[in-house]
Amino acid sequence: MNLSIIGSGYVGTTVAACFADLGHDVVNIDIDESVVETINAGDAPIHEEGLSELIAEHAGPNGSGRLRATTDYAAVRDTEVTFLCLPTPQNDDGSIDLSIMEAGASQLGETLADAPGWHTVVVKSTVVPGSTADTITPILERESGKTAGEDFGVGMNPEFLREGTAVHDFLSPDKVVLGADDDRALEDMRAVFDPLVQAADAPVVETDTRTAEMIKYANNGFLAAKVSLINDLGNICKELGVDAYEVADAIGLDDRISAQFLQSGVGWGGSCFPKDTRAIISAAEATGYEPAVLNAAVEVNDRQPARLVALLAEHLEGEFEGAEIAVLGLAFKPGTDDMRNSRAIPVIDDLQERGATVTAYDPVAADNAPNYVDDVTYADSAAGALDGADGAVVVTDWDEFAALDAEFDAMATPIVVDGRRVIERRDGITYEGLTW
């Protein structure tokens, strides 16, 4: 099929390249010319394992020709289905900011005014229940002068990929959710996803757009709350002298709980869990309902960075003034340079407020870090950050930190507070785990 994908970020680029690989003809539309040029040169505009190979195979001078990019929305008219993969950030009060979606829908609607025949528009961005039917569809109707369900179809297809494993996650989904408010849109979505569903043998959930939107928030809310619950239990373990990881290993054997997302520590960050939990809390509160568990999940998450620094404070006897502290890890999780809502940010802020100077090391996120934290010295290696430090905190579970050993000997005072359970306890260091 001929597909257009509007927005070529983490989701849009991955989805476009994967659909091209599954046999569709795909055009990526983005307002950022550098993104468009990069794709058309056969390169990936973002760092994701396996993505540059897929783009080289299908875009650029040596590609199959099944993937190209443009800044021109007119390309939509040569396609049958359009996916909206635009950002859905949050307002200051935590509620969803739909302005970028509205701008994209408006341009798309104008383009559809002159499009021949039927076209299906699919919202792939994460949007609160009702956004597709109550906000996006009316804009498409107004700008195109056409009627949804008669002249064009509207669907909602939430995305569950994770950063760092985006290509793998998209091509091997646990489920495909197809939300549609008319039969023809649903048929188009089935046809688009058929090659993926066949190849991955993935279960398909067919529903309406409102439910599809809620499934996405329920998925992220559940996972965020699961991590916060294991962190809450982990904090109790720490206070009572129990190892939370031993406990998690045991409860994870219960199929009803499962072993995934039971790693306790300094908490969740990234571009989605924090924004999506707040957006659905805000949507719930707007109805008059107080989502007590999700609010608690956010509260526990907000506490973990301060608990990490407090543990270090105990060992330094509160003497942070003039202390040099090594921060190992800056990215919100390993495998990415993304620092959005990384737990490193509140940890570093807290250390600096208490008077410490911070030297940080991250294998890939250091270039990005100055956008999020100030007055930090960046080391080229973990050894460089630890050299002469009065204490160290571990914020991101990069594999390479597990191999650290003699590097701790170069610390002025070898105190290590681990927020991710990556460092081996060893003789010669004072080791403190956040939940063990």
Ligand SMILES: NC(=O)C1=CN([C@@H]2O[C@H](COP(=O)(O)OP(=O)(O)OC[C@H]3O[C@@H](n4cnc5c(N)ncnc54)[C@H](O)[C@@H]3O)[C@@H](O)[C@H]2O)C=CC1
């Ligand atoms: N990043 C992730 O891992 C996941 C994100 N999502 C959701 O997917 C949506 C998109 O997120 P990301 O891909 O991370 O965003 P992103 O910020 O990485 O990329 C968005 C792209 O849209 C482009 N853009 C902005 N306005 C535009 C316009 N009017 N027309 C055309 N292009 C425009 C930007 O230049 C950028 O390249 C969000 O709703 C997010 O919550 C869902 C699952 C996973």
Ligand SMILES: O=C(O)[C@H]1O[C@H](OP(=O)(O)OP(=O)(O)OC[C@H]2O[C@@H](n3ccc(=O)[nH]c3=O)[C@H](O)[C@@H]2O)[C@H](O)[C@@H](O)[C@@H]1O
């Ligand atoms: O909506 C989204 O954008 C995506 O959000 C998350 O994906 P992502 O944010 O890329 O990363 P995760 O691997 O889920 O990790 C999120 C945070 O939770 C933390 N985490 C995760 C698991 C765990 O056991 N413990 C833990 O602290 C990670 O360190 C990280 O900070 C979801 O896992 C995806 O399904 C979803 O599509």
